[in-house]
Amino acid sequence: GVEAKGIAELPALHYREHLAKDLYYSMPITSVLFNGRSKFQSVQIFSTKHFGKVLVLDNKMQSAQSDECLYHESLVHPALLSHPHPEAVFIGGGGEGATLREVLRHKNVKRVVMVDIDQIAVKMCRDNLPEWNGGVYDDPRVEVIYDDAGKYLATSGERFDVVIMDISDPIEAGPGWVLYTKEFYQKLKRDSLREHGVLCTQSTACSVNMITEGFTVINQTLKKVRTAGQKLWVLPVCFQVFAHVCPYRIDIPSFGAPWGFHICSDNAEFLLSPDTPPGEIDELLEARLGADQIVKLKHYEGYAHRHMFSLSKYERLACEREKRLLSTDNPVFVE
Amino acid sequence: GVEAKGIAELPALHYREHLAKDLYYSMPITSVLFNGRSKFQSVQIFSTKHFGKVLVLDNKMQSAQSDECLYHESLVHPALLSHPHPEAVFIGGGGEGATLREVLRHKNVKRVVMVDIDQIAVKMCRDNLPEWNGGVYDDPRVEVIYDDAGKYLATSGERFDVVIMDISDPIEAGPGWVLYTKEFYQKLKRDSLREHGVLCTQSTACSVNMITEGFTVINQTLKKVRTAGQKLWVLPVCFQVFAHVCPYRIDIPSFGAPWGFHICSDNAEFLLSPDTPPGEIDELLEARLGADQIVKLKHYEGYAHRHMFSLSKYERLACEREKRLLSTDNPVFVE
Amino acid sequence: GVEAKGIAELPALHYREHLAKDLYYSMPITSVLFNGRSKFQSVQIFSTKHFGKVLVLDNKMQSAQSDECLYHESLVHPALLSHPHPEAVFIGGGGEGATLREVLRHKNVKRVVMVDIDQIAVKMCRDNLPEWNGGVYDDPRVEVIYDDAGKYLATSGERFDVVIMDISDPIEAGPGWVLYTKEFYQKLKRDSLREHGVLCTQSTACSVNMITEGFTVINQTLKKVRTAGQKLWVLPVCFQVFAHVCPYRIDIPSFGAPWGFHICSDNAEFLLSPDTPPGEIDELLEARLGADQIVKLKHYEGYAHRHMFSLSKYERLACEREKRLLSTDNPVFVE
Amino acid sequence: GVEAKGIAELPALHYREHLAKDLYYSMPITSVLFNGRSKFQSVQIFSTKHFGKVLVLDNKMQSAQSDECLYHESLVHPALLSHPHPEAVFIGGGGEGATLREVLRHKNVKRVVMVDIDQIAVKMCRDNLPEWNGGVYDDPRVEVIYDDAGKYLATSGERFDVVIMDISDPIEAGPGWVLYTKEFYQKLKRDSLREHGVLCTQSTACSVNMITEGFTVINQTLKKVRTAGQKLWVLPVCFQVFAHVCPYRIDIPSFGAPWGFHICSDNAEFLLSPDTPPGEIDELLEARLGADQIVKLKHYEGYAHRHMFSLSKYERLACEREKRLLSTDNPVFVE
Structure with missing residues (x-):
């Protein structure tokens, strides 16, 4: 047949991913x-070229x-490797099912509870994105x-080894900004984590022009949370959740943009850092996942871990200079 | 509730209507x-703000x-008013159903055959655009x-008083460019029009930068068509279909853009022109449609007719200077 | 040489002409x-493909x-033809110099005063747009x-045969919305027009979705202005400027978009209307301009005039239904 | 004064940075x-919000x-730190003057030759971008x-300790793709580098969807270059420039996108790698630049170095799987 030419061939429908208003x-x-x-948000699934x-x-x-793969491998594997025996994992959000997919690669894991507020979003992902959640819901x-x-965390009473917060950015209109507040983190640690418990949360964009x-x-909410009335000189160690x-x-x-995350734990022994030799991470990964799963990873391995955990000077300084905390009284919204 | 703000509120999905490549x-x-x-074309129905x-x-x-309303009233009413007793009307294309809607306002009309190549497009319009075709398919x-x-015209043998070509532009990849050729017009007049028959066709954009x-x-295809071997000095009157x-x-x-049309007929008596007094058109319109239908028209009346049929100097000159014809051998495609 | 390909060839710089926000x-x-x-506005001159x-x-x-040519010929010639002997012409705005160019085609004209608030805009047009103002400033x-x-009109005391308002739309931030108010029109007629004086003003977009x-x-400001305290039943004729x-x-x-204008005069005899036969306009145009100037016109002639002055039903109805007036107390801003 | 509102306030002029055609x-x-x-390329300097x-x-x-700062610090400092005593530095391209700025921070450096093909681009940067080249041309x-x-390298006969290639991507139409070929690298090493010489070149985008x-x-051009006729089993060491x-x-x-670079040297002793302890880099940096210059760096320090040099799995694999080389006979163009 004749090949179409001209305007009929130009792309007519365009999606705009805004980094800022204009x-x-x-x-x-x-x-x-x-x-x-x-009920909670606009939900769109497109095919793009x-x-x-x-x-x-x-x-x-x-x-x-x-x-x-970059997002989901980075969100899941450092956190699970940071725990000595991750058996019970909680996923907050995670609608695509891909966080679940990465968690299930870990042989230690015996139970994963995924709590997503938006059943429509989850269903649409199950129906339309089988490439990245195929089979996970049958596990x-x-x-x-x-x-x-x-x-769920507040009312179920259940405790987990690893809690992974895979939720939308803390925007003013979004369903989830409360899940970035100091109040949430304090309660989470006290009531929902087992001993050696690890929290990992996606933490919004990290580029030089958006990091703040x-x-x-x-970063500071996780690092400097203190209870009301506490003063810095009294119990400095306690200030931090x-x-x-x-x-x-x-x-x-x-x-x-480069995307940020935080891993939190009280357990220094197992916590992975930029100084952990890449070879050790690769060994640990093999022990936890097995070669058959490792070959399916596209991004994460020892040097990738080191890459992610080594900050630039501007990232280090931006965190050091930050004074704000996210609290239920004083939310800080991302645009 | 809190009103959504920021990026979540910006329009994310955009349609581009190309007038030219960039x-x-x-x-x-x-x-x-x-x-x-x-099978024939891409079909999209959107809601826009x-x-x-x-x-x-x-x-x-x-x-x-x-x-x-501007397009469909302009396509239909001048053509039907140009015929003394339009009873049988043919619509080529017309998938939206709105050309049908306008034709059916004419009380003379006893039969309308609409032939559209694309059943999917017609069905999608019936399902999604009831505001502009409500009820017409039940008539x-x-x-x-x-x-x-x-x-259909070539094989059915049926003849009509008015033929309305409401089809896509003659683009290279489109289904319809043959319906703009001299061969089509010659055959149409010979085989498909009754005495006093009128042809009306949409005729692409008419703006100063796109008219050619x-x-x-x-315009020239309709005006200067002659059969092979004919010479200008032999039978000048016959050159024109x-x-x-x-x-x-x-x-x-x-x-x-302003949009172009052509009405063609051999019957000078009833043909409406820029010199027809607006009052005469209004009278004729009332006789044919009745007041109950006239009140539903948004655009067409006597002065609107005069407006449409009075060309600018550049439009007149652009037609006079045109040398090309559209034929099956030498198609001229719109971008 | 090798032809450039790929991204280096794509257009990188784009201008957006907003019809509405998105x-x-x-x-x-x-x-x-x-x-x-x-000092008054942003000024940009680009070359576009x-x-x-x-x-x-x-x-x-x-x-x-x-x-x-469409804009400037339409703004100038109907107004000047509407006056029996246009000798003194005032142009408000007109920074491009093209309104001046069209006025100067009229042999009757002896004096043109152009008053533009923005010397920078005028200078940039003189320097960069010689194609559309070449030589006019030397006349x-x-x-x-x-x-x-x-x-200028208020203080100079000068009176004109024709006043042409070629100024920006009445936007809130713009320099010129006062020049669309009833107060301005009343004062203009009283103090700045000679007998048989004609006013023409550009009047913003006229498309079906923007006409209101x-x-x-x-339209209503020009048609229905009355002085304070007057009542409709007292002096209906005076209500209108x-x-x-x-x-x-x-x-x-x-x-x-289609663009709107208004011509105003007290002198019915010379006022051109949609019913003036195109041939009469062509004759008048030839008498006033001469064949050497007429050949330079690209748009305006008898049928073009009839085209412009014949309104559609929706345009007629939109004007009839309008209740608002533009006054210094109650400005109505175009977006 | 009144604040401008509406369309007059919307951004009208937009720049598009294409990552691919659409x-x-x-x-x-x-x-x-x-x-x-x-003479060589389009040159544009804009202010953006x-x-x-x-x-x-x-x-x-x-x-x-x-x-x-991210680009220029990353391009310059690893290369200069990789050399034991960088005294003579060559910059190919570098029109902004910012590569020069970073090189001049190194106290060892005694001579920098910057050879840029485009005098207009360099002049425009000097005039318009003083913030990132202020004073460097007076050094x-x-x-x-x-x-x-x-x-210049071919004809001057001069040899350098460090050669920094800060040139445009190897696009088909651009002036510089020859400077990415194996022939250039071979000749450069043989004729233009001193003992312990280091080459650093910007190496185009490195994101998961553009890395190939x-x-x-x-990467492979630098790693696998061999002279014609050589076979893999004969002189494996020589295969690599x-x-x-x-x-x-x-x-x-x-x-x-993340942006790629390569550093090349024969000198393992000084070559910095992802395994170099961050503290050693910070010490070396202090010795070479001094605290007064270090404080001006925004991005580069020990951990930033480790971050940059630690590749992800997909980056490692993409390089391992690549078979193509860039040669004068077989250029590979970036879009």
């Missing part, structure tokens, strides 16, 4: 798999087929609950 | 009602809720056939 | 001739090389003054 | 400092005020030559 990525959409709104299928919540890209270790993650919008605030707080980040092209 | 309108899409591809619902075929807007005067309009892409070529060819146009905001 | 034309800029800000050179004030396109009939047009933003308000107010419009592709 | 960043331009074309001033050559961003250690870097466009090819080739990268927001 600053955005523009990418053509080849098909619209879902374009709706749940450059990033494959993408999930967009409230106009922010959550995952792209081409590089979701007998998995329980999926549609509820607010904070509420959310990342440094989350977790004894160890490790920031790290990895560049994710579809997010248009 | 020149386009950009408009936000509020929902995607259909985004697919039929500025133009309401829109139908897009092969990346060109065909109708927008906010101004489809007993209407017959809808899914086929090539040219093939298609409009002037269609129709004795009278009247170009006209109306600006349609959602198309980003 | 609805815009996007066009590539091939060069930036001026990009600055005067599709429209040639363009002048942009406060982000609204004022003229494009490809179609400025001994021309006087150019850099001041507020309203202030400014056009219909200007001018006895005759004729709206008209022409589509201008680079503006993305 | 995938781009869009950012508003607040002013145009230069928009021209030299989000990235400050930016330099764009052939439609690719070369530096942005907000993050040029007596600096010589600037406007010529082809390859030609240029980065892996440059440099005994040590270290890839590294850093994310640069204004480039929309």
Whole structure:
């Protein structure tokens, strides 16, 4: 047949991923798999030429087929390797099912509870993104609950070895900013973590021009939380919810920025740091996952870990200079 | 509740209506009602903030809720008023159903055959655009056939009082460019029109910077067609398929340009021209439609007719200077 | 040499002409001739691929090389033909110099005063747009003054046969909205027009989706102005500043919309209307301009005039339904 | 005064940084400092709201005020620290003057020759970007030559301790793709480097979806170059131009991607690697620059070095799987 030419061939439908009000990525959409709104947020699943299928919540890209491995491997493996025997894992959010996929690679894991507030978003991901959640919902270790993650933790009484917060950025209109507050972290540690418990949370963009919008605030919220009335000179050690707080980040092209995370634990012995020799991480990874799973990883290994946990000078200084904390009284919103 | 702010509120999905490769309108899409591809063309139906619902075929807007009345009233009423007793009407294309709607306002009309090649496009319009085709398919005067309009005319043997060509622009990849050729017009007049028969065809954009892409070529194809071997000095009157060819146009905001049409007939007596007094048109319109239908017209009346049929100097000169014809051997494609 | 390919060839710099906040034309800029800000407004002159050179004030396109003839011929010739002996002409605004160019084609004209508030904008147009103002500033009939047009009229005491208001739209931030108020029109008629005086003003966009933003308000301001305390039943004739107010419009592709104008006069005899036979206009035009100037016109002639002055039903109805007036107390701003 | 509102306030001029044909960043331009074309390439300097001033050559961003420190510190310091006594430094390209700025921080350096082919680009940067080259051209250690870097090296006979290639990507139309070929690297090492000589070259984008466009090819060109006729089993050591080739990268927001580099040397002793303890780098940096210069660095220090030199699994694998080399016969162009 005749090949189409001219305007009929130009991309007509475009998605804009805004980094700021007038600053955005523009990418053509080849098909619209879902374009709706749940009770909590707008939910969109598109096929794109450059990033494959993408999930967009409230106009922010959550995952792209081409590089979701970077996000999900980085979110899950350092946290689980930081725990001596991670058996019970909690995932807050995680609608794509890909965080679940990475957690299930760990042979130690016996139970994973995923609590996502948005059943429509989860269902749409199950239906439309099988490439990144295929089979995970059939795994007998998995329980999926549609509820607010904070509420579940507060009311269930269950304790976990690792808690992974895979939720949307703390935007003003979004469902989840409370899950970045000092109050949440304090309660989480006290009531929901077992001994040696590890918390890992996604922590917003980390680029030189956006790092102070959310990342440094989350960093300080995790590092400097103190209870009301406490003074700095009295009990400095107690000010911090977790004894160890490790920031790290990895560049994710579809997010248009390097992306930040934090791992927190009281247990120095198992906590992985930028100084851990890459070979040790590779050995630990093999012991925990086995060669058959390791070969499926696209990004994470010893040197990748070192890469992520070694900060630049501007990142180090930005955290040091941050004075703000996220609290229920004083939320700090990402745009 | 708290109002959403920031990036979550910015429009994320945008449609581009290209006037040329790098020149386009950009408009936000509020929902995607259909985004697919039929056997013949890409078919998209969106809701937009500025133009309401829109139908897009092969990346060109065909109708927008906010101004489809301008296009459909202009396409239908001058043609039907140009015929003394329009009883049988043929619509080539017309997938939205709105051309049908306007034709059915004429009390003389006893039969309308609409032949659209694309059943999927027609079905999607029936399902999603009831505001502009509500009820027309239930009218007993209407017959809808899914086929090539040219093939139907060639094989059915049926003759009509008015033929309305409401088809896509003659783009290289599109299904319909043959329906703009001299061969089609010659055959149409000979085999498919009754005595006093009128042809009306949409004729592409008419703006000062696009008029020579298609409009002037269609104008000359209708005006100067002659059969092979004929010489100009032998039978000058016969060179022209129709004795009278009247170009006209109306600006349609959602198309980003004034839009061109042509009415053709051999019957000078009834042919409406820029010199027809507006009052006569208003009288004729009332006789044919009745006051109850006239009140539903948003654009067409006597002065609107005069407006459309009075050309500017550049339009007149552009047609006079055009040398090209559209033939099956030498198609001229719109970009 | 090797031809450049790939990204280096894509257009990198784009101008957006907004019709509304999220609805815009996007066009590539091939060069930036001026990009600055005067005391009154932002001033930009670009070269574009599709429209040639363009002048942009406060982000609204004022003229494009490809179609400025449509705007300037439409603004000037109906007004001057509407006056029996136009000798003294006032131009408010007119920074491009193209309104001046059209006025100077009229042999009757003995004096033209152009008062533009923005010397920088005028100078940049003189330097960068010689194609559309070449030589006009050397014509001994021309006087150019850099001041507020309203202030000049109020203080100079000079009276004119024709006043042409070629100023920016009445936007909130712009320098000129006062020049669209009833107070201005009343004072203008009383103090600045000679007998048989004619006023013509550009009157903002006229498309079906924008006509009520400014056009219909200007229409009613010109038509229904009455002095305070007057009642409708007392002196109905006096309510209107001018006895005759004729709206008209022409589509201008680079503006993305049909554009509106109004001509006002007390003198019915010479006022041109949609019913004036095109042949009479062509004769009058020839008498006033001469064949050597007529050949330079690209748009205006008898049928073009009829085209512009014949309104559509929606335009007629939109004006009839409008209740608002523009006054200094109650400005109505175009977005 | 009254604040401007509406369309007059929207950004009208936008720059698009294309990552691929239809995938781009869009950012508003607040002013145009230069928009021209030299004999070699298009040259644009804009002010932007989000990235400050930016330099764009052939439609690719070369530096942005907000993050040029990331690029220039990463390009210069690892290379100079990799040499035991860097006294003579060559910069190929480097038009912004910021590479020069970073080189001049090193106290060992006695002579820097910067050879940039494009005098207009360099002059425009000197005039418009003083923030990132202030004073460097007055330093007596600096010589600037406007010529082809390859030609200068070939004809001058001068040898250097460190050669830094700070040139545009190897695009088909660009002036510099020859400077990424094996022939250039072979000749450079043989004729232009002193003993212990170090080469550092920028090496195009390194993101998961673009790494194979240029980065892996440059990696293999540097790693696997052999002279014609040589066989793998004969002289394996000779196959490689440099005994040590270290890839590294850093994310640069204004480039929309992590950016790649390579350092090459025969001298293992001084070559910095991902295993060098951060503390050693910090000590070396202090010895070479002094505390007064170190405080001016925004990005580079020991952990930042480790971050950059530790590759991810996909980066490691992408390089291992690459088969192509860049040669004058078989150029591989980046889009």
